Amino acid sequence: MSLFWIVVHQLAEIEAMTASKKVITREEWEKKLKDVKIKKEDMNKLVMNFLVTEGYVDAAEKFRKESGTEPDIDLATITDRMAVKKAVQCGNVEDAIEKVNDLNPEILDTNPQLFFHLQQQRLIELIRNGKVEEALEFAQEELAPRGEENQSFLEELERTVALLAFEDVSNCPVGELLDISQRLKTASEVNAAILTSQSHEKDPKLPSLLKMLIWAQNQLDEKAAYPRINDLSTAMLEDPTV
8 A cells, every 4th residue: 555655654754845736746756655565465465355355265265376475364264254154144044053053163252242143134034924923032031131131232122122113114113123124233243243253354454445535635635735545446546636
């Protein structure tokens, strides 16, 4: 991320100058870019980190062969992790829990919040499928005892059970629990827990670096006019406007 460091360095230079905005030409900016040396090996590791963390196992294997970059975890474990994530995203929570335990039983044993959220998702799926009696029984037997031990769990349980009070969930103040986004949220939590258990970062590094780039550009905008990246998908430099 040479551009990020150039922006930060430029910020430091401008801090020591006049309060008026400095204009940095494209020629000056591109010269600074060329002066920064980034190893291709480091860039490859960044790409591999993204592919592994996000679960693109086929792309990671192909990239490994083409670039010679070795992943820091066994690629076979990515397939297992994605199977868990997909099960949650499809509403097959019991299957997901079984798969997590097959991977590493300690994940759920040592993470009561994650286990509660998976059980909560099971309750949501029962409600979604109209299994009212089964949902009430499940809530009472599996979730209520955990709610008695943890106030935040109790509040989440109460919110979930509130779905049963509305025939038309579109009018329910907690109707978003039935949205697909809730499944995705739970799936992401499970995915992060599995990665952590494998001593791997739960979030890819690349998006964090891009956020840092955006922050640095916003800081520099207050002090200078310079060629900036407005579209991260193309990373094209746009000439400064004075």
